[in-house]
Each structure stands twice: as structure tokens, then as C-alpha cells.
Amino acid sequence: MPQSDVVTQRVLTVPNVISFVRLLLVPVFAVLIYVGRDATAVLVLAFSGATDWLDGVLARRLGQVSRLGQLLDPAADRLFILVTLVGLAWRGAVPWWLVAVLVLRDVVLSVMLLVLRRAGFGPLPVHLAGKAGTFALLYAFPLLLLSEWADPVGVVCGVVGWAFALWGVGLYWFSAGLYLTQARELLRARHPRTV
Known part of the structure; x- marks a missing residue:
């Protein structure tokens, strides 16, 4: 149980x-x-x-x-x-823009956490979208690594790996939007005139 x-x-x-x-x-x-x-x-x-x-x-x-x-x-x-x-x-195996897009999201959320901590709030609860994005990315990466293998394994792994990667990036940024909205609401409730 x-x-x-x-x-x-x-x-x-x-x-x-x-x-x-x-x-x-x-x-x-x-x-x-x-x-x-x-x-x-x-x-x-x-x-x-x-x-x-x-x-x-x-x-x-x-x-x-x-x-x-x-x-x-x-x-x-x-x-x-x-x-x-x-x-x-x-x-x-992947372009550097993918690294930049994912690192930028984590930088944005790190700044948000610092602002929340300074206002006296702890970390926000994890959203399902963030977990799903992480899940998709962790499945995408081994497939993208295997995409360097010879055909047909490489081609199939590349297509499926990129599908997971793009869904993961989308969900990652969608969850970032949810976190930022939640943080804004917390800060607005504490300081209604300044946020």
C-alpha cells in the first residue's frame, strides 16, 4: 500500500x-x-x-x-x-543549438529559484510536464547516440530519437512556463503592488 x-x-x-x-x-x-x-x-x-x-x-x-x-x-x-x-x-550527433536551448531553460529557472528564495519561498512542486520532458529527453539521448550506427539501426534510432528530443524540448519549455507563472502568482500574492 x-x-x-x-x-x-x-x-x-x-x-x-x-x-x-x-x-x-x-x-x-x-x-x-x-x-x-x-x-x-x-x-x-x-x-x-x-x-x-x-x-x-x-x-x-x-x-x-x-x-x-x-x-x-x-x-x-x-x-x-x-x-x-x-x-x-x-x-x-546533435547541433549545439539544442544544448543552448536546454541550458537556457535551466538558467531561467535557476534565476527564478533565486528570486523565490530571496522572497522566502522554497522550490516549487514538480509539474508532470517537467517530468515528461525529462523522460522524453532521457529516452532521446541513447537513441541519438545509436543514430551514429550503420543503417538501418542508425536511421530508425535517429528518427525516433529526434521525435523524443523535440517533444522533450517542447515539454521542457512548457513546464518552464508553468513554473514561471506559478512563481509570478506567489510573488504577486506577497507583494500585490510591485509584481
Whole structure:
């Protein structure tokens, strides 16, 4: 039976260990991309995507939703996305504009979080659109990596990978709009004349 989503201050939980392992895999993945071990890199990325889903499910089912987990999980997501994007762009598998578009979104939201923190607010709750965007991007990247393989695998992976990537970018920016709107409403409620 699922437990409530009460946020605890616990550090040593099963979901936190999973998120920490995902963080440790980021440099491993970067090295694999750099040395051209694509098949192993895809396996690491697939493992990270599967455990991203698993740690959230376990946190809720085991009643182990923690403040640390709320920080570790998105940090691992962002690092995997950034390292994967830079690695794919460096190898020419994706254009640099894709890196810029996704990094710009995270910069915008980081500034928003700083403004909210200064006003006394904590991080906003995660929207389904943001989770779906992250999910789509984490599926797109291994496929885009495999698009460098010989045909027909490369062609199929390229088409499906770009479909996931473009949906992911759209959902990523859609969720950013939701977060910015929510932040504006919070700030307007606190300072109705200045926002």
C-alpha cells in the first residue's frame, strides 16, 4: 500500500542511495562517450533512466520521500542531460543549438529559484510536464547516440530519437512556463503592488 508523500529529513533511504548512484554514473558516462564506448554508454544511460523512475516509485511506496531526495533526483537528471548533450554535440550527433536551448531553460529557472528564495519561498512542486520532458529527453539521448550506427539501426534510432528530443524540448519549455507563472502568482500574492 503506498505511503503518504510526507517529506522527511532522512538521508539514508533506498531512493537516496539510488539517486546517489546515478550521480556517480555521470562521470562514468562522460568517459564512455569520450572514448567512444557507445554500447556501454547507452547501457549506463538506460540504467539511469530506469532508476530515475524507480527511485520516485520507491520513495512514495516506502514512505521515504525526503528533502535530500528532492534535490538529488533532479540534480542527477540535469547532470545526465547536460553531459549527454555536450557529449553528443562534441561528437556532432546533435547541433549545439539544442544544448543552448536546454541550458537556457535551466538558467531561467535557476534565476527564478533565486528570486523565490530571496522572497522566502522554497522550490516549487514538480509539474508532470517537467517530468515528461525529462523522460522524453532521457529516452532521446541513447537513441541519438545509436543514430551514429550503420543503417538501418542508425536511421530508425535517429528518427525516433529526434521525435523524443523535440517533444522533450517542447515539454521542457512548457513546464518552464508553468513554473514561471506559478512563481509570478506567489510573488504577486506577497507583494500585490510591485509584481
